[in-house]
Amino acid sequence: MPRNCLIILLDGAADRAHPGLDGRTPLQAAATPFLDSLARQGSVWLHHPTDPGQPLPVESALYPLLGMGAHHAPSLGVLSALGSGMDLAQGDVVFSARLASVEREEDGALVLIDEDPSSTDEPDEAAHACTGEACADLFRSLEPATLRGVEFQLVHTEGLDGALILRGAADERVTDVDPLAEGLPLARPMALDGAPMIAEETARALGEYLARAHSTLSGLEFNRLREERDEPPVNALLTRAGGRQTPSLSFLNRFCMEGGLVSPLAALGGAARDMGLAFRHDPDRGEAGEDLARRLGWARELFEQGTRVVVVHSRACFRAARAKSPGRKKRALESLDAALAENLPSMTVAGRRPLVGIAAGPGAPASGRLIRTGEPYPVLLHGPGVRCCAGTSFQESEARALLRSTEFFALLLDLLDRSRLAGWRETPVPAWAWPAPYEPFRVD
Numbered sequence: 001m002p003r004n005c006l007i008i009l010l011d012g013a014a015d016r017a018h019p020g021l022d023g024r025t026p027l028q029a030a031a032t033p034f035l036d037s038l039a040r041q042g043s044v045w046l047h048h049p050t051d052p053g054q055p056l057p058v059e060s061a062l063y064p065l066l067g068m069g070a071h072h073a074p075s076l077g078v079l080s081a082l083g084s085g086m087d088l089a090q091g092d093v094v095f096s097a098r099l100a101s102v103e104r105e106e107d108g109a110l111v112l113i114d115e116d117p118s119s120t121d122e123p124d125e126a127a128h129a130c131t132g133e134a135c136a137d138l139f140r141s142l143e144p145a146t147l148r149g150v151e152f153q154l155v156h157t158e159g160l161d162g163a164l165i166l167r168g169a170a171d172e173r174v175t176d177v178d179p180l181a182e183g184l185p186l187a188r189p190m191a192l193d194g195a196p197m198i199a200e201e202t203a204r205a206l207g208e209y210l211a212r213a214h215s216t217l218s219g220l221e222f223n224r225l226r227e228e229r230d231e232p233p234v235n236a237l238l239t240r241a242g243g244r245q246t247p248s249l250s251f252l253n254r255f256c257m258e259g260g261l262v263s264p265l266a267a268l269g270g271a272a273r274d275m276g277l278a279f280r281h282d283p284d285r286g287e288a289g290e291d292l293a294r295r296l297g298w299a300r301e302l303f304e305q306g307t308r309v310v311v312v313h314s315r316a317c318f319r320a321a322r323a324k325s326p327g328r329k330k331r332a333l334e335s336l337d338a339a340l341a342e343n344l345p346s347m348t349v350a351g352r353r354p355l356v357g358i359a360a361g362p363g364a365p366a367s368g369r370l371i372r373t374g375e376p377y378p379v380l381l382h383g384p385g386v387r388c389c390a391g392t393s394f395q396e397s398e399a400r401a402l403l404r405s406t407e408f409f410a411l412l413l414d415l416l417d418r419s420r421l422a423g424w425r426e427t428p429v430p431a432w433a434w435p436a437p438y439e440p441f442r443v444d
Contacts, residue, residue, distance in 0.1 A: 001416065002415070003308065004355070005356075005357065007065065008314070008340070009058075009062070012058075012315075016365050020326050025395065025396055026366065028395045030331075030333035034337050042383070045399050045408070048376040049070050052374060052375065053374040059268060059271055068251075068406065074243060075096070075172070077094035077239075078244065080157050080162065092167055093167075094163050095164045095174075098161050101233055117232050117233075118160055138217065141216055142217070146168070150202060150205040152166060153165045158266045173191060175189055175191075177240065180371060188207060189204075189210070189239070191203050210239065251276050251309075256431055257433065259275065259308070263282070263312075264282055265315060278302055284316070289336055290339070292336050292340070308416075317332050324366055355415050357379060359380075379403065386415060418434060
């Protein structure tokens with residue numbers, strides 16, 4: 001049986017049917033001969049991290065894929081801060097923060113007009129391009145402040161994303177400001193229903209800080225240059241998903257194996273840090289297949305270093321979905337399939353083929369207003385010991401049954417010969433994998 005497991009996370013690959021693809025999903029429309037061959041030799045299931053119909057961000061969906069319930073995932077704000085390398089103090093409140101473009105209406109409401117103003121057809125070195133160092137400069141322009149007894153510190157993580165840290169008399173039970181879709185007004189920060197008075201004061205302080213941030217950003221020379229070129233100014237800071245750091249769950253302690261993660265997303269570095277996974281941050285550089293091939297190389301290195309379970313994350317399909325381009329997602333899938341065909345057959349660890357799990361989610365629609373879909377997405381199992389279920393292709397309608405929450409990882413654990421017999425307990429603290437490190441019984 002295999003000793004190692006490679007999980008390939010094709011983030012956002014699962015989708016809805018699109019008229020432009022003759023009523024098919026991008027997975028159904030794409031030419032993916034290698035993935036389809038794996039489906040014929042292995043088994044295809046559907047998976048949902050919680051309950052069908054409930055969309056989840058990839059940061060939360062990763063936890064069930066690695067045998068942890070989604071409820072164990074910290075808030076996105078906490079993951080963003082951890083992913084940036086910050087050490088959070090006890091009591092720190094953290095919100096996920098993102099720069100965006102808004103337009104002020106007559107009544108004072110700020111309407112989101114561009115949620116990704118970093119995209120531009122001009123070279124990166126143009127004075128108005130919101131890339132690289134320009135993004136960092138925008139974050140640096142928003143200096144620390146103390147309002148209503150709450151200390152605010154903004155940290156840049158990557159691109160237009162950051163983490164807003166609140167200290168002092170602060171509470172995380174505050175509504176999100178980010179409306180998640182262009183054309184909608186930003187939401188006023190308010191205390192959640194039933195939250196204590198400190199949450200109300202935090203909401204007021206946050207509103208004042210965000211108003212100050214809007215004023216500061218609007219007055220920058222950078223944004224004057226963008227407006228001269230008819231490009232939307234990067235003039236607002238959007239917050240969501242506030243929380244505090246919670247006690248971590250160690251992947252090693254839970255499953256008695258070392259785990260690793262290779263991803264272009266810094267926030268997933270926070271998840272890796274939270275679970276104790278080895279992490280390789282590998283930003284996207286362009287073509288989907290080339291990015292995936294490079295990350296599979298990182299996975300080889302982690303396996304050689306003794307890591308038993310490695311997740312390789314591709315963001316290409318999600319980016320296509322955010323651009324609302326089914327055709328672009330189809331092309332990304334074909335590029336990813338070619339990279340897998342070239343690199344996966346030669347993937348061995350100490351002469352053994354690893355068990356391979358491929359997940360096409362969490363899903364992301366390439367049409368409509370949603371960022372994520374709540375529909376289950378296909379997952380594939382391939383490798384030594386996997387039952388062949390006579391499927392024909394890797395796509396949404398070829399699945400044999402629905403797996404929920406941690407059940408996908410439980411199957412992987414079983415195929416690694418590491419599943420625990422029900423009721424077996426050789427250690428004082430229960431472990432999910434067998435065998436766990438236990439104290440030998442000795443006699444004099």
